Amino acid sequence: MSDSWKVGNQGKKGLRKEIEKAVIVGLVTKDQTEVEVNEYLDELEFLAATAGAKTIKKFVQKVKHPDVRTFVGKGKLEEIEIYVQENDINLVIFDDDLTGKQTGILEEALKVKIVDRSSLILDIFASRAQTAQAKTQVELAQMQYLMPRLRGLWTHLERQRGGIGMRGPGEMEIETDRRIVRDKISLLKKKLEKIDQQNKTQRKNRGELIRVSLVGYTNVGKSTLMNTLSKSKVFAENKLFATLDTTVRKVVWGTMPFLLSDTVGFIRKLPHHLVESFKSTLDEVRESDILVHVIDFGHPQYEDHIKTVNKTLKDLDVLEKPTLMVYNKLDLFRKNTFDELLDEETKEDILKEVKERLRNNYEHDNIFISAINKENIDELREKLTKMIIEQYEIRYPYQTKTW
Known part of the structure; x- marks a missing residue:
């Protein structure tokens, strides 16, 4: 780069x-x-x-x-x-x-x-990319971003390893530049197709287990929730796009196994070519049995975030999948919403009204938690367990499971 x-x-x-x-x-x-x-x-x-x-x-x-x-x-x-x-x-x-x-x-x-x-x-995205897949996806998105801008840019391209490079001495015509970019795009797409086939094989190998994907706006606490639910460490910090590569964990609650994945966060005005480039990463969402839509309940624009995520999920044709809406950062919502002078009963009444409104606005079941404080996590596990069991019963209707 x-x-x-x-x-x-x-x-x-x-x-x-x-x-x-x-x-x-x-x-x-x-x-x-x-x-x-x-x-x-x-x-x-x-x-x-x-x-x-x-x-x-x-x-x-x-x-x-x-x-x-x-x-x-x-x-x-x-x-x-x-x-x-x-x-x-x-x-x-x-x-x-x-x-x-x-x-x-x-x-x-x-x-x-x-x-x-x-x-x-x-x-x-380029600074966050860790795997060959993520790096290839980012470079493809960069090239697709650059292609329509070649004529207007005051710098050009030259053949440099590692993707986009600044122009060296000697002039190159715009069509030559375009050919270089087109060839690079073609090469990167082929590379991604190969990686995608490998990913499909991996997903097929773990096909018996129910798959649960954490989805949501960027920086809503998906990775923190992943750590809480799977009891394994996944990188989590207060920055946008902290997670770029999909992380998949096998989780066992009691005797019930399932796969839990943490996916790249969405954002408003997400570049179309970026969504296109990350299609293979988003296949994890497409092939999931259950979606856990994590929302930053403490953010003043959390309902706008829900709309953005739902639009992307609709584009991926997964909006109708069984979904649990998890309103995370309940502690932050209380801090941002309640005046210190309010008594506890009034606070609970206000929260109850907000919860009822959100339940009426969205058709999916929901729960309100604080992943960082472990608040209502047991209730979340109960709801998710019920959804997972239902999916196992649909998939294996004639098999008796011990869970």
């Missing part, structure tokens, strides 16, 4: 030599309100922090539609330019995708690195 993709100096694994100073930019248009844009920018700031950049300022502009050349209007661009120069900013992040032409014009005008939401997410 070339330096042009990197945020936060990710040259060494797990280390960032310096935190880059960034400003982030969003547009209020007919398609997204000011409230929505501010929510998106909060998320973009978290994405930037995950990639190793500190957000110094947010710029928001109301326009009918983005400027075809500079994305923002002329006056706003001048405002950003002055701020960048006066505050030693070295990175400007836009909340929506930019064309290659826009990126080139903005880099020339602002004299700093320009990153859009998709390339920022790709950057995080």
Whole structure:
């Protein structure tokens, strides 16, 4: 991966030599309100922090539609330019995708690195990728992102190992660049097909067991819940896309075995080519018998997150699978919602009303827990056990199981 993709100096694994100073930019248009844009920018700031950049300022502009050349209007661009120069900013992040032409014009005008939401997410995915499959998927997504932007970008490609490289001396025509990228995309797709076949064989070998997949928005606590339910350590931290490779564990409760998988989190405005590239990883979700939809109940936009996840699940054609909705971080919900002066009875009444509303809004069964505090975990296990047994009875109707 070339330096042009990197945020936060990710040259060494797990280390960032310096935190880059960034400003982030969003547009209020007919398609997204000011409230929505501010929510998106909060998320973009978290994405930037995950990639190793500190957000110094947010710029928001109301326009009918983005400027075809500079994305923002002329006056706003001048405002950003002055701020960048006066505050030693070295990175400007836009909340929506930019064309290659826009990126080139903005880099020339602002004299700093320009990153859009998709390339920022790709950057995080690249830094998180551990396995050959994940690395190949990320590189494919990078190439697919780059392909339509070749004409507008002010840098080109050359044949370098490891994927995207900065252009060396000597000019190459745009069609040559396109051929290189097309060939690379074809090569990566073939590589992924081979990996996918190996994965299918592995899944077939464990086909007798009921499969349960943890799904949800990024950073909702899936990995923490995985650790709690499987009693085995899975990497968990307060960062976006901490889990990129699917983790599968064989779990035995009493005498009942099943497979539990922790999958990559979803996010609003997830680049289409990224979803496409990660199809083989998401096959784990497609082939699951039960979905556990984990929700960050403490997040102010948790219902928007549910919509985003459900849309992705619908795209994967798995929305109708048996699903348990797990509202995690109940402790955080209480902390964010309840005034200290409220008595316990009033708090419980408020919580009860919220629970009833959510049960009426979504057709799936649900439970409210705190994975970190182990609150209501036994009840979660009971609900999940019942669902797993039902699936075993459907699969093996004439076999008597001891559980």
